[in-house]
């Protein structure tokens with residue numbers, strides 16, 4: 001009898017202990033959830049625009065394919081070495097297109113290309129890779145950029161700038177993804193208006209310093225940028 005009583009007492013004690021333990025666990029979980037919901041949600045709601053902007057700068061403005069992979073990617077794909085540059089619209093010589101805004105106008109870091117037919121008639125017109133290369137970035141980016149494609153070109157016979165980069169912005173659509181290899185003249189997207197922000201045009205940049213942030217599009221500091229037309233004219237296909 002004594003032993004049975006002892007067992008009953010132990011069982012009762014264990015039952016309460018387990019019950020208590022479960023309740024403690026529930027309490028801890030509830031506390032964590034409460035803290036999370038009170039600390040995180042209001043901050044995000046109050047600072048949503050700042051957080052979006054910060055996240056875009058930090059994560060979305062740099063190429064997706066890291067620079068240390070370029071040597072091996074081009075090494076295994078020698079047919080994608082650059083053999084010269086064409087214009088991205090009206091290929092190969094920009095026939096039917098003109099520069100609506102030059103490099104340097106109002107601190108513009110690129111060239112804006114439009115069809116001579118004017119207005120939005122060029123919305124959806126094809127945009128072509130200016131040379132063979134590796135797509136390092138293909139995203140819809142916030143703010144004034146819209147759909148952007150970035151391509152890195154390897155020019156083995158240009159020791160001063162063995163790698164240059166072309167940037168195509170405000171696109172209506174993108175037909176390539178980061179990691180794709182493209183040929184000069186290949187259709188990579190189409191002329192757009194950055195989700196309705198502008199009249200349709202292509203913003204084209206050519207960069208001597210690859211893998212910088214996408215940046216602001218306008219700046220006094222032109223380090224790392226070519227004048228696109230000058231560079232294309234000096235480096236026509238051979």
Ligand SMILES: [Zn+2]
Nearest residue numbers: 110111112203
């Ligand atoms: Zn522009």
